[in-house]
Each structure stands twice: as structure tokens, then as C-alpha cells.
Amino acid sequence: xxxxxxAGGSLEFSKLLMEKALVAVSPGIGFGPLGEGHVRFxxxxxxxxxxxxxxxxxxxxxxxxG
Numbered sequence: 001x002x003x004x005x006x007a008g009g010s011l012e013f014s015k016l017l018m019e020k021a022l023v024a025v026s027p028g029i030g031f032g033p034l035g036e037g038h039v040r041f042x043x044x045x046x047x048x049x050x051x052x053x054x055x056x057x058x059x060x061x062x063x064x065x066g
Contacts (some may be wrong), residue, residue, distance in 0.1 A: 001028075001037055002061060010036055021060035023053045 005013045010027035017023050017039070028035030043050065 002040060004036055004064075009026055017057060017060065020064070021056040022034075025055050029032055 001010060001013050003027070007033035008016075010029045014027040016027050017025055023041070025039040025041045029038065031040070041053065045053075
């Protein structure tokens with residue numbers, strides 16, 4: 001997770017990505033304490049959908065950076 005979002009935790013960051021970037025990810029905390037600070041997303045989608053998801057996340061992060 002990007003540094004500005006670590007204080008809120010992986011669950012809050014996952015919710016933010018869903019709300020603002022329209023991308024669903026799994027919060028790392030769901031995979032145990034060592035997962036905190038990370039998120040996971042499925043690579044079972046086709047390449048075009050994965051590309052769109054990463055583009056949406058990138059756009060969200062660049063807009064929220066200031």
C-alpha cells in the first residue's frame with residue numbers, strides 16, 4: 001500500500017479503492033497479521049480487465065496525491 005494510506009490499514013484502503021476507483025481488492029489483514037499493509041487482487045480476469053483495474057487504481061492514486 002502507498003505510504004499515505006498505511007495508517008488507515010488495508011481494510012480502509014480496500015474500501016477506498018472500491019468507492020473511488022471502482023476496483024475490488026482483498027485487504028491483506030484478511031490473510032493474517034503479516035498481510036496488513038498489503039492488498040490482493042485476482043489475476044483470474046482477462047488481461048484487458050486487469051489493465052483497466054490497474055489504470056483505475058493509478059488514476060485514483062495520482063488524483064488523491066494532491
